[in-house]
Structures are given as structure tokens and as C-alpha cells.
Amino acid sequence: MLGGLLVYPIYQLGLISLLEYTQAQVSGGEPTTFQGFANYAELFADPEFWRVLLATVVFAAACVVSTLAVGCALAVLLTRVRALPRLALMLAALGAWATPAITGSTVWLLLFDPDFGPVNRILGLGDHSWTYGRYSAFFLVLLEVVWCSFPFVMVTVYAGIRSVPSEVLEAAALDGASQWRIWRSVLAPMIRPILVVVTIQSVIWDFKVFTQIYVMTNGGGIARQNLVLNVYAYQKAFASAQYSLGSAIGVVMLLILLAVTLVYLRLLRRQGEEL
Amino acid sequence: MKFAARLAAPVAALALAGLTACAPQTSDNSSSAEDEKTGTLRVWLFQEVSSEPKEKVVDKVVAAFEKAHDGAKVKVEYIPVETRAQRIKAAFNDPKSAPDVIEYGNTDTAGYVKDGGLADVTADFNAWSEAKDSDPTAKTSVTVDGKIYGAPFFVGVRALYYRTDVFEELGLEVPESLDELAATAKQIRAAKPDLYGLVVGGAYTYGAMPFVWANGGEIAEGKGGSYASTIDSAAAQKGITAYTSLFGDDNCPAAKCASMGGNDTVTAFAAGKAGMAIGGDFSHSAVEAGKVKGKYAVVPLPGVKSGSVAPAFAGGNNIGVLKSTTHRTLAVDLMKRLASKQTQGELFDAMGFLPTYTDVRGEAAKEEPFIKPFVTTLTSGTKFVPASPAWAQIDASLVLPTMFQEVVSGKKDVAEASKDAAAQMNDAFSSAG
Amino acid sequence: MNSLGFLRRPWRLAAEASALVIAVVVAFPLYWMVLSAFKPAGEIESSEPRPWTLAPTLDSFRRVFGQQEFGRYFLNSLVVACAVVLASALIAFLAATAVTRFRFRFRTTLLIMFLVAQMVPVEALTIPLFFLMRDFGQLNTLGALILPHIAFSLPFAIWMLRGFVKAVPEALEEAACLDGASRSRFLWQILFPLVFPGLVATSVFSFISAWNDFLFAKSFIISDTSQSTLPMALLVFYKPEEPDWGGVMAASTVMTVPVLIFFVLVQRRLVSGLGGAVKD
Numbered sequence: 001m002l003g004g005l006l007v008y009p010i011y012q013l014g015l016i017s018l019l020e021y022t023q024a025q026v027s028g029g030e031p032t033t034f035q036g037f038a039n040y041a042e043l044f045a046d047p048e049f050w051r052v053l054l055a056t057v058v059f060a061a062a063c064v065v066s067t068l069a070v071g072c073a074l075a076v077l078l079t080r081v082r083a084l085p086r087l088a089l090m091l092a093a094l095g096a097w098a099t100p101a102i103t104g105s106t107v108w109l110l111l112f113d114p115d116f117g118p119v120n121r122i123l124g125l126g127d128h129s130w131t132y133g134r135y136s137a138f139f140l141v142l143l144e145v146v147w148c149s150f151p152f153v154m155v156t157v158y159a160g161i162r163s164v165p166s167e168v169l170e171a172a173a174l175d176g177a178s179q180w181r182i183w184r185s186v187l188a189p190m191i192r193p194i195l196v197v198v199t200i201q202s203v204i205w206d207f208k209v210f211t212q213i214y215v216m217t218n219g220g221g222i223a224r225q226n227l228v229l230n231v232y233a234y235q236k237a238f239a240s241a242q243y244s245l246g247s248a249i250g251v252v253m254l255l256i257l258l259a260v261t262l263v264y265l266r267l268l269r270r271q272g273e274e275l
Numbered sequence: 276m277k278f279a280a281r282l283a284a285p286v287a288a289l290a291l292a293g294l295t296a297c298a299p300q301t302s303d304n305s306s307s308a309e310d311e312k313t314g315t316l317r318v319w320l321f322q323e324v325s326s327e328p329k330e331k332v333v334d335k336v337v338a339a340f341e342k343a344h345d346g347a348k349v350k351v352e353y354i355p356v357e358t359r360a361q362r363i364k365a366a367f368n369d370p371k372s373a374p375d376v377i378e379y380g381n382t383d384t385a386g387y388v389k390d391g392g393l394a395d396v397t398a399d400f401n402a403w404s405e406a407k408d409s410d411p412t413a414k415t416s417v418t419v420d421g422k423i424y425g426a427p428f429f430v431g432v433r434a435l436y437y438r439t440d441v442f443e444e445l446g447l448e449v450p451e452s453l454d455e456l457a458a459t460a461k462q463i464r465a466a467k468p469d470l471y472g473l474v475v476g477g478a479y480t481y482g483a484m485p486f487v488w489a490n491g492g493e494i495a496e497g498k499g500g501s502y503a504s505t506i507d508s509a510a511a512q513k514g515i516t517a518y519t520s521l522f523g524d525d526n527c528p529a530a531k532c533a534s535m536g537g538n539d540t541v542t543a544f545a546a547g548k549a550g551m552a553i554g555g556d557f558s559h560s561a562v563e564a565g566k567v568k569g570k571y572a573v574v575p576l577p578g579v580k581s582g583s584v585a586p587a588f589a590g591g592n593n594i595g596v597l598k599s600t601t602h603r604t605l606a607v608d609l610m611k612r613l614a615s616k617q618t619q620g621e622l623f624d625a626m627g628f629l630p631t632y633t634d635v636r637g638e639a640a641k642e643e644p645f646i647k648p649f650v651t652t653l654t655s656g657t658k659f660v661p662a663s664p665a666w667a668q669i670d671a672s673l674v675l676p677t678m679f680q681e682v683v684s685g686k687k688d689v690a691e692a693s694k695d696a697a698a699q700m701n702d703a704f705s706s707a708g
Numbered sequence: 709m710n711s712l713g714f715l716r717r718p719w720r721l722a723a724e725a726s727a728l729v730i731a732v733v734v735a736f737p738l739y740w741m742v743l744s745a746f747k748p749a750g751e752i753e754s755s756e757p758r759p760w761t762l763a764p765t766l767d768s769f770r771r772v773f774g775q776q777e778f779g780r781y782f783l784n785s786l787v788v789a790c791a792v793v794l795a796s797a798l799i800a801f802l803a804a805t806a807v808t809r810f811r812f813r814f815r816t817t818l819l820i821m822f823l824v825a826q827m828v829p830v831e832a833l834t835i836p837l838f839f840l841m842r843d844f845g846q847l848n849t850l851g852a853l854i855l856p857h858i859a860f861s862l863p864f865a866i867w868m869l870r871g872f873v874k875a876v877p878e879a880l881e882e883a884a885c886l887d888g889a890s891r892s893r894f895l896w897q898i899l900f901p902l903v904f905p906g907l908v909a910t911s912v913f914s915f916i917s918a919w920n921d922f923l924f925a926k927s928f929i930i931s932d933t934s935q936s937t938l939p940m941a942l943l944v945f946y947k948p949e950e951p952d953w954g955g956v957m958a959a960s961t962v963m964t965v966p967v968l969i970f971f972v973l974v975q976r977r978l979v980s981g982l983g984g985a986v987k988d
Contacts, residue, residue: 007821010828012836077727080720085727092735094975098967099738100920102939103960107741110953114531118740118757132530132684147737155978197871201864204826222477222533223680224673234831238361240672250829257827317931352931365930369842372931 010254017247039248048224049232049249056207056228057256059138063206066146068199071153076183078158090155097151101211108144109216131217134225141212141226149205153198160194161187196268200261207257210234229253309601313346316602316609317374319362321592322353328625335621336612347605360671367392370599375606376613378428381416381591382660386667393424394596399607400426405616405632412589412657413631419662425595426614429628432587432657433481433576434648436544436562437551440570441467449574452581453489453517456551460526463550472526474549475518476535477683478676481588482553487514488658489578489585494675495661495700502661504700506678507693515689519682533683536676544571555590556649559627573645575652589657591631629653665703674699741964744957745769752953768958777934778941785919785938786966788850792857792918793911799858800865800910805899807866808873809881819870825863834927841928848935852928857921861914868913872906873899908974915970920963938963 017040020033043049074093078086099107112119114127131137164187172182188195210230217226220235227235229249237246323329330353337349352374354362359379366373367390379387387393400406400423413427435456437449445466450456460472476482484494492511495502505511522529535543537554544552545565553576554562562571578585594614596606612618619630623639629649630636640650660666669675678696681687687695744752746764772778807818837856838847846852876899884894922939929935942959971978 010824013828013833016836074730077723077730081724081727082720085724085731088731089727089734090975091972092731092738094971094978095738095968096734098916098971099964100916100939100960100967102920102922103741103964104737106956106960107737110744110957111737111740116752116757116953118759121757127531129530132533147734200823204823208827208829210829210831218534222684223677223686225684225686230829230831233829235672237831240668241364242668250833253829254824254827258824261823261827361926362930365838365927368838369847369930371842372848374931 013247013250013254016244017251019244021244021247022241035244039244040252043245043248043252052227052229052232053252055138055226056230059142059228060203060207060209063142063145063149063209064199064202066142067149067153067202067206070146071150071198072157072183072195074150074154075157075161076179076187078154079161093151093154096147097155099148101148102215104144104148105212105215108140108147112140132222134221137217137221137226141209141216144212144216145206145209149202153202156194156198157191160191164190196264200264203260203264204257207253310603311601312344312605314602315348315350316376316600316605318349318351318376318609319354319366319374320351320378321359322355323626326353329622332618332621332625333613336609336618340609340612344605344608347602349609363387363392364390366597367599373597373599375600375602376594376596376609378592378594379425381427381589381593382670383667384417384424384593385419385662385664387595388419388424389664392598394598394600394603394606395422395424396426396596396607396610397423399611403611405611408616408632408634410631410633410636410653412653412659413591415659415662416589416591417593417595425593426610427631428592428594428614429619429622430589430591430631430653431555431557431629432589432649432652433485433553433555434573434587434652435551435576436554436558436571436573438547438549438567438570439572441470441550450577452577452583453486453579453585455581456577457517457521457526460521460551464526467550469548471532471543471549473521473551473553474535474540474543475521475527475532475553476537476540477522477529477533477680478536478673479540479553480670480675480679481590482537482540483515483518483675483679484588484658485553485576485585486518487511489583490514490517495663495704497661502663502665502700502704504697504704506675506700507690507697512689512693515679515682515693519679519689522683529683529685533680556627556629556646559645573648575648575655584652584655586656586658587652589653589659591629661704663704665700665706669700669703672699672703674703738964741957742961744953745961747954749954752957768954769962771952771955772942772958772962780934781936781938781941784850784935788853788857788937789915789918791850791854792861793915795854796858796861796865796914797907797911800862800869801900801903801907803862803866804869804873804903805895808870819867822863822867825860826867830860831923834923837924838927846928848929848932850935853918853921853924853937856924857914857918861917864913865910868910869903869906872903876902909978912971912974912978916967919967 018035018037020035020038074089078089081089096104109131111117112130114120114129120126120128130140168186168190169182172186177185208230209228213220213226213228213231214234220227220231230253233246233249233253235246236249237243320329320333330351333351337351340349341347360383363377363379363383366377367387384393400417403426406426409427410430413430414423417423417425417427435450441447441463442449445463447459447462448455450459456473462472463470464472487494487506487510490510490513492508492514493505495504495506506515521527522532540549540552541554541558541561542565543549544554545562545567547566554573562568575584576587577583594610596603596610600606614631616630616632616635619628619632620635620639622628623630623635623643627646629646630639636650636653640646660670674696678692681692681695682689686692740759743759743761745768746766747761748763748765748767751758751761751763807815841847841852841855844851846855880898881894884898889898920939922937925937925940929937929940942963
């Protein structure tokens with residue numbers, strides 16, 4: 001029963017991606033026809049798809065790495081401070097976490113607004129527009145994504161570190177190991193199961209970033225420079241009513257994510273971890 | 276667990292039926308056989324920046340309608356323009372939640388007809404006495420393949436707004452050609468660096484197209500019912516160059532203007548941030564409400580030759596009846612009342628919407644001198660987007676804004692960008708047939 | 709826990725100072741949001757943004773609350789979010805117990821499926837879901853929002869909850885069994901309280917996704933505005949072409965506050981919860 005609940009969406013996605021399915025078919029104006037892999041062929045022949053794919057992979061990787069780095073560093077920091085600063089940081093992080101994606105995106109846009117935003121004022125950038133350049137727009141979105149997703153990593157890793165016996169850490173510190181070494185050789189291996197879950201979740205979430213790109217770059221940026229796969233699929237499906245092409249992109253995303261996850265799990269299993 | 280049980284049934288059914296038999300659902304959108312004479316009619320009209328005057332006029336029409344038809348009720352809902360596509364598509368897909376009468380943008384006509392959503396009202400339209408005064412452009416915008424799918428509600432054209440105080444201060448003349456326009460814009464910017472000369476937008480398709488049309492270019496040409504894009508022709512490229520050369524630090528910096536759409540440019544002008552702007556008759560109330568009230572005037576957008584007028588895009592909205600309505604006779608009558616000469620006259624007074632009837636429009640121009648440049652623009656010839664179902668798709672996939680933005684941001688040159696845009700349009704034309 | 713002892717004093721002060729600085733930076737966007745919501749219209753759109761306001765006003769909030777049937781939308785949102793949280797917590801609890809406690813065929817496959825289901829881009833699925841809802845006659849009802857949210861928050865909930873169930877020693881079940889406790893008694897009176905923190909942690913995720921959603925609301929509530937939810941009402945202020953920053957920020961504040969309250973309420977359990985979820 002549960003299996004069915006999960007299989008159904010994937011099944012629909014796969015099915016539609018093989019059909020000619022546009023608005024005319026949806027509203028019954030024309031019959032639905034089976035297209036085989038024609039949608040995929042069309043997709044792969046489109047240079048824009050490859051450009052978007054590359055941008056998505058690089059962007060998602062940057063997001064995952066930054067989120068994990070920031071999250072882990074702050075989690076370690078949390079264990080090093082007394083209750084008051086810890087509570088302050090924790091509350092601030094929970095606030096960022098609680099902020100809906102659409103709200104967060106708008107607030108960050110306002111912060112970096114060329115005319116009314118405080119950031120340009122503080123940095124003395126005049127009316128520099130952050131969303132005009134491709135890389136600066138991606139960078140802005142990256143900042144927002146890290147801001148709203150590091151708390152999950154931080155809280156989870158922090159909870160994990162707390163479960164590590166403090167004697168172990170003290171022993172390491174007495175041996176004169178540096179902070180980095182303690183993290184690398186003691187903490188990280190001990191909380192590896194936590195890191196695995198956090199990494200997989202980050203990969204899944206960051207690869208599927210939608211709202212942030214959609215809101216902050218106004219649907220893909222100037223001349224579609226900031227498109228990522230999920231937004232691209234949405235635009236194909238809804239703006240252009242080419243549901244089958246949108247679904248085909250969805251399937252490609254699914255396969256990529258699956259491949260990444262499986263390779264990652266395989267690597268772990270080789271090191272003796274169980275799923 | 277109810278949900279799981281609910282889902283399990285269709286899943287099992289689908290799985291059993293095999294791949295070919297279980298195509299995703301489509302909706303049965305054949306026209307309804309029923310034609311009830313009583314009951315509630317649902318109407319969707321567009322939300323405007325300030326809808327109140329519009330609502331008053333509509334309420335009057337509704338009251339008269341309910342009086343004329345015993346037992347008929349009307350429920351009007353004002354839907355946001357930005358999300359209209361989804362709402363209306365959803366309505367086509369689920370006749371139960373669909374309205375009976377809708378307002379729709381005239382560029383959407385062909386697409387909605389292909390989606391099978393609008394009812395063919397050719398006979399009713401031709402039998403309607405007021406229809407013969409409809410101007411031909413407006414009539415084209417409700418016609419697909421010789422059949423009529425609605426009644427024109429109002430037309431919209433764009434013209435050149437300029438700041439009288441700035442022109443006076445700098446001793447500038449109103450530009451008479453596109454070249455003069457560009458030169459004037461740069462002069463304003465040079466003298467007043469905190470103003471855009473002529474505020475332009477990379478995503479402002481209908482502000483950009485007059486430049487293409489004035490240079491003799493076309494979006495596409497119809498060849499035996501099917502279209503082929505000509506946006507990469509030499510003439511069109513000249514127009515694109517003329518428009519995109521307005522983006523730059525000497526007029527409208529690309530970093531800010533590339534992402535602007537039509538409303539942004541009007542907002543900037545209304546806030547006193549620009550010397551000139553391309554705005555519609557429908558932008559009048561927004562500009563009046565802004566800082567520049569009493570300090571601006573409007574002239575037709577000039578063409579290439581001195582003294583000529585650049586062809587403008589004939590925008591506007593129509594009123595249509597949905598195919599799935601169960602109150603066809605009533606719905607058609609309501610459509611006629613909403614699009615009647617009287618309603619359009621009142622809407623013009625209330626909202627400034629330009630009537631679609633030549634005689635009503637003539638009278639309006641006499642009463643309200645402000646409207647003159649727009650009427651002049653209309654009479655000197657307007658252009659329309661290709662009447663192909665593919666247009667809705669081309670429009671929604673932002674082919675033209677992308678092309679302008681690519682050139683403005685220096686990603687591609689005019690030749691390359693227009694060639695790519697033409698290829699994308701041709702794809703759409705050929706797949707939509 | 710005491711990992712402070714081995715850190716020398718100047719280092720600790722530096723660490724605490726940087727923690728505070730980071731907290732300020734992280735909280736700054738939120739502060740700016742609330743601040744902008746209270747600023748009078750002219751001040752937001754001034755080219756000299758100041759980090760305070762001398763004339764706080766409720767104008768922006770008035771515009772937001774002045775919308776038709778605002779209270780009703782708020783209530784609808786609350787109903788959807790609570791229904792999703794309760795239902796998905798219950799189902800996830802049972803399912804997580806099933807996949808951890810029983811060894812059956814396809815168990816690993818099922819686990820992978822939970823992961824895969826999270827990877828499906830929901831945006832691409834609204835159309836098939838639309839038809840599903842139509843065929844069930846659920847369009848224009850809150851059910852059309854609740855059901856898909858349950859379906860999409862379940863995989864993650866089960867995936868997270870697994871760790872908790874796993875952490876409860878099997879010996880406990882055997883002991884309970886020996887004491888004559890029935891299976892369902894064990895499930896509800898012993899296992900449930902033990903994994904409760906985990907349920908809280910996963911509920912946070914379901915709550916956020918249901919509360920913030922506007923994709924489903926936009927797609928499935930077509931003609932009956934009395935069934936609309938909060939994000940739909942607030943979307944009116946998000947006009948990319950002429951942003952009403954004050955309205956947007958006030959709306960955002962209204963939308964964020966309930967989640968924040970929810971978070972603060974469960975904060976303690978959340979930390980212990982997430983720790984348990986991943987402690988295999």
C-alpha cells in the first residue's frame with residue numbers, strides 16, 4: 001500500500017514523459033499519442049538543456065558544499081560556547097529555518113536591492129545590481145539557500161556531536177591535536193551516519209531548488225541565464241504547456257539524483273556502513 | 276490510512292491496464308447540451324490596478340441583466356492577471372468549476388480556441404446589431420479561422436509619454452522620428468544623470484515591437500494558414516538594433532533596464548525617474564496618480580520617417596463564453612451586455628479603456644483630448660501578433676524578451692539572437708500547426 | 709556533556725564572540741523583514757535605508773489584514789497544516805515501525821523508494837494530481853490540499869523516524885512480550901512515548917511544507933475562494949513588477965510568525981529529536 005503511494009507519482013511522471021501531452025490533449029481537444037523517447041530526443045538535442053544541466057549541477061554542488069561547511073563549522077562552534085551565545089545562535093538559526101522559502105527570497109532581494117537595500121549602502125556599492133550578472137545572481141541565490149538550509153545541518157550535527165562521549169574529545173585535545181584534526185579524525189568518523197543523512201538530504205534539496213531561483217531571479221534571470229532544471233521543467237510544463245517535456249526533465253533529474261545517491265551509498269557500504 | 280486506500284485503487288487499476296491503455300486523463304470538454312434559462316452564471320473578469328470604477332460599471336450591467344432574466348443570478352469574480360493562465364487552463368480542465376463568461380487577453384484567443392475552451396459565437400455575433408460598428412482590428416482579435424469566439428471588450432495601444440517640464444527646461448523639441456527619439460533621450464540623460472532618458476525594458480515586448488515594425492520588420496508571416504518567423508530578417512534586425520541601442524549608461528543602464536517589463540517602465544515614469552516612456556492609454560490612471568501629474572503629455576510614437584507614426588501593437592481584451600457552459604443563451608446575452616456600446620462608453624469614462632467601436636471611440640476622443648494621440652496611433656495602422664495557437668506558447672516561453680535581453684546583456688549579437696528566436700518560434704508554429 | 713573544559717579562556721571568548729556575531733548576521737534578514745513591515749511607506753523606498761524607524765506604523769499590516777475573509781484563510785491554513793501534521797505523524801510512525809521491526813522482502817527496495825519519492829520534482833506533478841483530485845471530486849476543497857501534502861511529506865517523515873524506532877532496543881519488545889503485553893499495547897504505550905521526540909522533529913518538516921505551500925493551493929482551489937489558504941491571500945502582494953515592499957514584508961511576517969511559534973514550542977525536543985533520528 002505504501003509502495004503504491006510512492007510509486008504512483010513516479011509512474012505518472014515517467015508515463016507522461018513518453019507521450020505527446022500538451023494543453024490541447026489535456027482539455028480533450030486532440031488525442032493523446034504515444035511518442036516513445038521522442039521527448040527525450042528533443043530534450044537532448046537542445047543545447048539550452050545541457051547549459052541548464054551544467055548550471056544546475058555546479059550550483060547544487062556549490063550549495064551542498066557551502067551548506068555542509070557552514071553547518072558543521074557552526075555545530076562545532078556551538079559545542080565550544082556557553083549557554084547564552086549558544087541559545088542566541090540557535091534561535092537565530094531556527095528563525096532562518098522557519099522562514100518560508102518565498103518569504104526568505106523576498107527579504108534577501110530587498111536586502112540587496114540596488115535602490116532601497118542596506119547591503120549596497122554598507123558595502124558602498126552605489127546602485128550595483130546583484131541580479132544582472134549571471135554569477136552574482138547565482139551567488140545571491142546561493143547565499144539565501146545556505147542561509148535557510150544550514151540550520152538543519154547545524155542542529156542535526158550538533159545533536160550528533162553531543163552524543164559523542166566528551167572523554168574522547170578531551171583525550172584528543174590533551175594529545176595536542178588541532179581543532180581541524182579533532183574534527184577530521186575523531187568527530188567526523190563518529191558521527192558519520194549523521195553526516196550521511198544530512199548530505200543526502202542536502203543533495204536532494206539543493207538539486208531541486210525552485211522557489212529561490214523563481215522568485216529571486218524572476219523566473220530564470222535575464223535572458224534565462226539563471227535557469228536550473230527544476231525551474232526549467234516548470235516553465236516547459238506550465239508556461240509553454242508542454243507537460244511531456246517538463247516530465248521528461250523531471251525524470252532526468254530523478255535519475256541523476258538517484259545515481260548520485262546510489263554511488264554515495266555504495267561508497268559507504270564499501271566502508272562497512274549499512275543503509 | 277484512508278488516503279492510502281484511496282490511492283491504491285487507481286494505482287492498481289493503472290498498473291493492471293498496462294502502458295498503452297492507461298494514458299493520463301484528459302477532460303471531456305465537449306460543449307454542453309444543456310441550456311438552462313435560470314440559475315447562477317459565473318463570470319471571471321480581470322483585476323485592475325484599481326478595480327473599483329470597473330466594478331461599479333459591471334454591477335450596473337449585472338443588475339440590468341438579472342432584471343431582464345427572471346431567476347438568473349450572476350456571480351462576478353475578479354481574478355489576478357498574473358496567474359490567469361493557470362486559472363483559466365484549470366477551468367478548461369474541470370468544467371464543474373469553470374465560469375460561464377470570461378474576460379481574456381486578445382493574444383490568448385487562438386490558444387484558448389485550440390485548447391477547446393471557448394464557444395463559437397459566430398452566428399450570435401453576426402446577428403448582433405452593434406457588432407457592425409466594431410473596428411476591423413478588434414474583430415480580427417476574436418476571429419480564428421473565420422469563426423468568432425467572443426466580443427471585443429476594449430483595445431489598448433501604446434504611445435510616447437514625455438515630461439513637459441523637462442523638455443521645457445532643456446529646450447527640447449518633441450521627437451518626430453525614431454532617430455530623433457534616441458538623440459533626445461541621450462540629451463536628457465546627459466543633462467540630468469538621475470533620469471533615464473527614455474525608460475525601456477528588456478522584457479517589454481510590446482514597447483519594443485514598434486521599433487521592429489517601424490523598420491519594416493515582422494514577427495512572422497503567414498504562409499497558407501501556417502506561420503514562419505521573420506524576426507531575423509534584415510529589416511527586423513535593424514529595428515532590434517534600434518531598440519537595444521537604447522540600453523546603456525547614456526540612456527537606460529542595462530544593469531537595471533534589462534530586466535524591466537512594461538509596468539516597471541511606467542512605474543519609473545510615474546515616479547518621475549524618466550524623461551520619456553512608452554505607455555498605453557490604460558497606463559493613464561497610474562501616471563495621473565504618480566508624482567508627474569500635470570507635468571507630462573502624450574504623442575504618438577514616431578516612426579522612421581520624420582512625422583510618421585510607428586505601428587503600435589493592438590492589445591486589448593475580449594469577453595468570451597465558455598464551451599462548457601450550461602446556460603449558453605444567458606451567457607451570450609451577458610457577453611453582449613458587457614461588450615455593448617453603452618458599457619464600453621461607461622468603462623471608458625470610468626477606467627479610460629478605449630472602446631472597440633469606431634463611433635463610440637470618436638465620441639470619446641471629442642470629450643477627452645487626452646485620448647487623441649492614442650486614437651491617432653490606432654488610425655495610422657496597428658499590428659497584431661500572429662493569430663496562431665502557437666503564439667500563447669511563444670509568449671509564455673518568453674522568446675522575444677529573451678532575445679532582447681540576450682542582445683542587451685551582450686550575450687549574443689543581434690543576428691545570432693534573432694536567428695535563435697526565429698528558430699524557436701518556427702518550432703512552436705510547426706508543432707502547434 | 710562538558711566539552712568546554714579543555715578549551716583555554718581567550719579561545720572560548722573568541723568563540724563566543726563569533727557565535728554572537730554570526731547569530732546577529734543570521735538574524736539580520738528577519739530583523740529587516742519585521743522592521744520593513746513597520747516602516748511607513750515613504751521610508752522603505754528611500755535611498756538612505758536606516759536600520760531603525762522613528763515612526764512605526766501598522767499601515768502595511770492593515771493592508772494585509774484588510775483583505776477579504778483574511779481570518780478564514782488563516783483558519784483554512786491552520787486546518788490544512790494540522791491535519792497534515794497529525795495524519796503524517798501517525799502513518800509515518802506505523803510505517804517506520806514496520807520497516808525497521810519486520811524483515812520482509814523488498815525492504816531495502818522500499819527504503820530506496822522513500823528516498824526516490826523525495827526526489828520527484830513536485831512541480832512537474834501538479835497536472836496528474838489535478839486530474840486525480842478532480843476524479844475524486846476533491847477540487848476546491850481543503851482535502852485537495854491535505855491529501856497531496858500527506859503523500860509528499862511521508863517519505864521524509866518515515867525516513868527520519870526510522871532512526872528512532874531503531875534506537876529502541878529490541879530487548880524491550882521481548883520484555884514487554886514476556887510481561888504479557890499485546891503487540892498494540894507495546895506499540896502505543898511503550899514505543900510511542902519513546903519515539904515521540906522524533907515525531908516532533910519530523911512534524912516540523914510536514915508543518916512547514918503544508919503551511920508554506922502555494923503551488924497546490926494555486927492549482928487545486930479554482931473557483932471556491934472560501935477554501936483558499938493564507939499564502940494565496942499573501943501572494944496578492946508579490947507583484948514582481950511593482951513591489952509593495954511594505955505589504956510584502958508585513959505579509960511575510962504574518963506568514964513566518966506561526967512557524968516561529970511552532971518552532972520555539974518544540975525547540976528542545978527538536979534538538980534531541982534530530983540527534984536520535986540519525987543515531988543509528
